[in-house]
Amino acid sequence: QKEVEQNSGPLSVPEGAIASLNCTYSDRGSQSFFWYRQYSGKSPELIMSIYSNGDKEDGRFTAQLNKASQYVSLLIRDSQPSDSATYLCAPRGGTGNQFYFGTGTSLTVIP
Amino acid sequence: DAGITQSPRHKVTETGTPVTLRCHQTENHRYMYWYRQDPGHGLRLIHYSYGVKDTDKGEVSDGYSVSRSKTEDFLLTLESATSSQTSVYFCAISEPTGAGNTIYFGEGSWLTVV
Numbered sequence: 001q002k003e004v005e006q007n008s009g010p011l012s013v014p015e016g017a018i019a020s021l022n023c024t025y026s027d028r029g030s031q032s033f034f035w036y037r038q039y040s041g042k043s044p045e046l047i048m049s050i051y052s053n054g055d056k057e058d059g060r061f062t063a064q065l066n067k068a069s070q071y072v073s074l075l076i077r078d079s080q081p082s083d084s085a086t087y088l089c090a091p092r093g094g095t096g097n098q099f100y101f102g103t104g105t106s107l108t109v110i111p
Numbered sequence: 112d113a114g115i116t117q118s119p120r121h122k123v124t125e126t127g128t129p130v131t132l133r134c135h136q137t138e139n140h141r142y143m144y145w146y147r148q149d150p151g152h153g154l155r156l157i158h159y160s161y162g163v164k165d166t167d168k169g170e171v172s173d174g175y176s177v178s179r180s181k182t183e184d185f186l187l188t189l190e191s192a193t194s195s196q197t198s199v200y201f202c203a204i205s206e207p208t209g210a211g212n213t214i215y216f217g218e219g220s221w222l223t224v225v
Contacts, residue, residue, distance in 0.1 A: 033209050043216040097142050099214045103153035
């Protein structure tokens with residue numbers, strides 16, 4: 001069974017701070033990794049993806065990937081109250097078309 | 112917007128009755144998925160389809176069946192609903208992007224079995 005573990009949270013940060021979300025995965029065949037944001041009562045929406053080791057930046061978001069350690073993270077800089085949501089980590093399996101999700105980390109940004 | 116429509120969006124049904132959830136997509140995506148989401152378990156794959164009449168089981172397929180007779184429609188059926196199937200059900204599609212295939216979700220169907 002392919003497992004995805006995320007820090008359980010809930011995570012609270014003050015407005016303007018950096019929020020750090022972590023994820024480890026068991027499937028060494030995973031090649032691409034996705035972060036989704038899910039507001040309460042809504043469907044998950046894609047924030048960003050990463051498939052090469054290192055950092056990838058997109059606006060206030062930075063994804064970090066270390067395949068050797070089977071670790072992926074998401075940093076949110078200058079956190080805003082609108083970032084308050086649950087963040088889901090999703091590796092894409094080695095077959096290329098199956099996606100596995102962690103249970104998510106709940107983030108609250110305090111004004 | 113990945114052009115995914117789920118119906119019904121909300122449903123209350125009685126234990127033992129059959130229930131069918133419909134996922135409709137307008138952009139000719141080959142891969143379609145059904146997930147359920149429950150507190151403490153996250154999103155779990157029920158079934159997926161890789162083409163018309165081509166489907167396969169996910170990690171929580173017991174009690175569910177699917178059908179895909181047209182590219183645009185992927186149906187999830189609970190043959191005899193149980194209270195343990197009370198959940199939020201998300202349909203999803205995958206499409207090629209710069210990171211390979213990427214998955215996008217519909218708005219969800221909230222099902223309560225009483």
